[in-house]
Amino acid sequence: MTQITIAAPAKINLFLHVVGRRADGYHLLDSLVAFADYGDVIEVEQSPDISLEITGEYAAKLALCPKENNLVWKAAAAFQKYSLKPVGAKITLTKNLPVASGIGGGSADAAAAIIALKKLWELDITEQELSKIAVSLGSDVPVCLYGKPAIMRGVGEEITPLVLQGNAYIVLINPNLPLDTAEIFREFARGGYNYSAPVLAYGNNWHDYKDEFGFKNDLELVARAKLPIITEILMEIADTEGCFIARMSGSGATCFGLYNDGIAAQKAAGKLKVKFPQAWCVSAKILS
Numbered sequence: 338m339t340q341i342t343i344a345a346p347a348k349i350n351l352f353l354h355v356v357g358r359r360a361d362g363y364h365l366l367d368s369l370v371a372f373a374d375y376g377d378v379i380e381v382e383q384s385p386d387i388s389l390e391i392t393g394e395y396a397a398k399l400a401l402c403p404k405e406n407n408l409v410w411k412a413a414a415a416f417q418k419y420s421l422k423p424v425g426a427k428i429t430l431t432k433n434l435p436v437a438s439g440i441g442g443g444s445a446d447a448a449a450a451i452i453a454l455k456k457l458w459e460l461d462i463t464e465q466e467l468s469k470i471a472v473s474l475g476s477d478v479p480v481c482l483y484g485k486p487a488i489m490r491g492v493g494e495e496i497t498p499l500v501l502q503g504n505a506y507i508v509l510i511n512p513n514l515p516l517d518t519a520e521i522f523r524e525f526a527r528g529g530y531n532y533s534a535p536v537l538a539y540g541n542n543w544h545d546y547k548d549e550f551g552f553k554n555d556l557e558l559v560a561r562a563k564l565p566i567i568t569e570i571l572m573e574i575a576d577t578e579g580c581f582i583a584r585m586s587g588s589g590a591t592c593f594g595l596y597n598d599g600i601a602a603q604k605a606a607g608k609l610k611v612k613f614p615q616a617w618c619v620s621a622k623i624l625s
C-alpha cells in the first residue's frame with residue numbers, strides 16, 4: 338500500500354510588522370518567514386474514509402478538540418471535492434511542535450497534508466485553486482506550502498521568495514503556555530499599538546534583519562504584557578554567545594535566537610533548557 342510521509346517544519350516569522358487592517362478586521366502583515374528542519378510529520382495512506390490519528394509529544398493537547406476541527410482534517414475535506422472518484426485517507430499526524438505557539442504548527446500540518454494528499458489522490462488541481470484552499474484554511478498555510486524563506490504580505494496570500502546568503506541556525510523556546518492568535522490581534526487593535534511603515538527593501542543577508550535596522554515583531558509587546566516570562570526568555574536568548582537576533586515568532590509565545598553557527602545554537606539551547614526547565618526548547622537549521 339502506498340504510504341506518503343511529508344515533513345511539516347516549524348514556521349518562524351523572523352520579523353513581523355503589522356502595516357494596516359482590512360475592512361473585515363484582518364491585519365495586513367509584512368513578514369519574513371523561514372522554516373526549521375524540525376517540526377511535525379504527516380503520513381497518509383489510501384483508505385475508504387478520512388481518519389486522523391495524532392501521536393507525538395503534543396498529541397494530548399489536541400485530544401480534547403474534535404478531529405473535524407483540526408486543520409489537517411479540514412484540508413483533507415476541502416481536497417476531497419477535487420477528486421473525480423471517491424477518495425479517503427488514513428492520516429497520521431506526529432505532533433512534535435507545541436500547540437498555539439506562533440510557529441505555525443497547525444498551518445504547517447495543513448500544508449503538509451495538502452502536499453501528501455495531492456500525491457496520494459493524484460489530484461489535478463491548478464496552483465490558483467490550491468492557493469485558494471490554502472488561504473481559506475489559515476493565513477499561514479500558503480507560506481507553509483512554499484516552505485522556504487519568503488516575504489509574506491497581505492493577510493498571508495502574497496508570497497515573494499527571498500534568497501538569503503549562507504546558513505543560519507536557530508534556537509526555538511516556548512514556555513509551554515499557549516497564546517491565542519485571534520486574542521493577540523484583537524489586543525493589538527484595541528490597545529492603540531502603532532502600525533509599522535512598509536519595508537522599502539529586503540536584504541539578502543540574515544544580519545540585515547537585526548533590531549538596529551528597525552526589524553521587530555509588532556505583536557511582541559502585546560504577548561509580553563500577557564506572558565511576562567517572554568521578556569525574560571528574550572533577554573536570556575540575546576545573552577547567548579553568537580546570537581544576532583532574539584525575537585518572538587508570530588503571535589507567540591515561541592521566541593527564537595539566530596546564529597551563524599550550528600554548534601553555537603546547540604550550546605545556547607543547552608543553556609536555555611537549564612534556565613527554563615519547564616520550557617520546550619530545540620535547536621535546528623533553517624531550511625534554505
Ligand code: C5P
Pocket residue numbers: 362363364365366474475476477491492493518519520522
Ligand atoms: O488565520 P489564522 O487562523 O491564523 O488567524 C486566527 C485569527 O487571528 C483570525 O481569526 C483573526 O482574528 C486574527 N488574524 C488577523 N490578521 C491576520 C491573521 C490573523 O487579525 N493577518
